[in-house]
Amino acid sequence: MKDALETVKILAAYDLTKSLRGAAELTGCSHHTVQRLLVERDAGRAPGAGPARERVIDPWLPKIEDWVEASHGRIRADVVHEKLARMGYTGSDRSTRRAVSEIKAAYRRGNRRAEGRHYLPHA
Incomplete structure (x- = not known):
C-alpha cells in the first residue's frame, strides 16, 4: 500500500499525463496501482483507505x-x-x-x- 505522499504523486502524474502507463513510469509503480487509485478517487473515497467494513458493535x-x-x-x-x-x-x-x-x-x-x-x- 502506498503512503499518502506517494498516492498524491501518482495521482498528480496521472493528471499530468492522462495515461496509466505514463504515470506508472514517472512514479515507479505498476499501471494497475495507478488505475486502482483513480477508481478510488473517482468513487469519492480516500485513495488507499479501502472499503468501510461493518463492525460487530x-x-x-x-x-x-x-x-x-x-x-x-x-x-x-x-x-x-x-x-x-x-x-x-x-x-x-x-x-x-x-x-x-x-x-x-x-x-x-x-x-x-x-x-x-x-x-x-x-x-
Whole structure:
C-alpha cells in the first residue's frame, strides 16, 4: 500500500499525463496501482483507505448512545459491555471500549458550555 505522499504523486502524474502507463513510469509503480487509485478517487473515497467494513458493535451503537445521553457522558465502558453482553452482544470488551470512547467524545463535542465561561485562566 502506498503512503499518502506517494498516492498524491501518482495521482498528480496521472493528471499530468492522462495515461496509466505514463504515470506508472514517472512514479515507479505498476499501471494497475495507478488505475486502482483513480477508481478510488473517482468513487469519492480516500485513495488507499479501502472499503468501510461493518463492525460487530454497529447494531448496538444506538443503544450505547442512549445510555451515554442518559448518564450525561458518565457511564463507563465496562458497564456498557456488561449490559450489552446480557442483551446478546458477542463482541470483545475492546470493541465496546472503543465505541464508547467515540460516542462519549461526540457527546462532549455537542454538549460544551458557552465559550469562555469556565475556561478562562485566573488573572
